[in-house]
Amino acid sequence: MISDKLQRANPEGPRNEHPILAGLVAFVAVVVVVAGVVGVAALIGSRALGFSDDGVVDTSGSVQETLFLPRPSETDEPGTPYITLPGQTETSKPKKNNKPSKTPKPVKLISLSAAQTAVGPMEPIDLTGDYAAGEGAILRVQQFENGQWGDFPVTASVSGGRFSTFIQTGNPGLNRFRVIDTDTGEASNEIKVQIG
Structure with missing residues (x-):
């Protein structure tokens, strides 16, 4: 009798639902999807930064830039640029003055x-x-x-x-x-x- 009453109240039939199990399955599915997305993003990011599969920086695909700063040296010629840029040739330097330069005499303190x-x-x-x-x-x-x-x-x-x-x-x-x-x-x- 009781089962008849339950069948009338639930015409689809008895269900064996476990809400905790269903929630746990949904949680695991969300974690797997999120971990996959994060893993793919990390892989793409590491490739963009030049890392190979073994964790070593891959320099074959990109040119490594370096900073070259020459040692400064004094010039005796007036009109000589203070900085010589890369690619500047002898013809782009100012013409040397043919006049002999006079070295100023040191000022005596006494x-x-x-x-x-x-x-x-x-x-x-x-x-x-x-x-x-x-x-x-x-x-x-x-x-x-x-x-x-x-x-x-x-x-x-x-x-x-x-x-x-x-x-x-x-x-x-x-x-x-x-x-x-x-x-x-x-x-x-x-x-x-x-x-x-």
């Missing part, structure tokens, strides 16, 4: 001058000068003899960027003098004084 250009033997020669960067420095007078500079037994100290002293010599002829900073070795310009 400037020396003499009040006299000619004196008699053992007469005083007054030396003065400027040395702005040498406040407090001791300057040694040097004389050029026998092809080299030798120390003269006179020094001067720098005060307020200036110095002064005097020398005497009995060496006849044209004499050359300069002063040199005893600490740094910085030398002044040379002066010439005729003796005798």
Whole structure:
């Protein structure tokens, strides 16, 4: 009787449905589809990046770019470009100027001058000068003899960027003098004084 009532309530017949089993099957099917899509996307992406099947980067199909940066070097020619681009040839460089270039003389930090250009033997020669960067420095007078500079037994100290002293010599002829900073070795310009 009870089965008759169930058949009337459910005319299609009794069903053996298991909702948990059906949900589990659907979940597994969705996971398989999603994993397949992700796997194919990963395979396509790795191929696009150049990886082969064994995980090594495949360089045969693409050219590997490298950065070449040459060592900088100074140029002596005015008008020479600071950067030479690849493919630039000799004809594209600026024409070299045929005029001889003058090398600027280095600026002396110590400037020396003499009040006299000619004196008699053992007469005083007054030396003065400027040395702005040498406040407090001791300057040694040097004389050029026998092809080299030798120390003269006179020094001067720098005060307020200036110095002064005097020398005497009995060496006849044209004499050359300069002063040199005893600490740094910085030398002044040379002066010439005729003796005798």
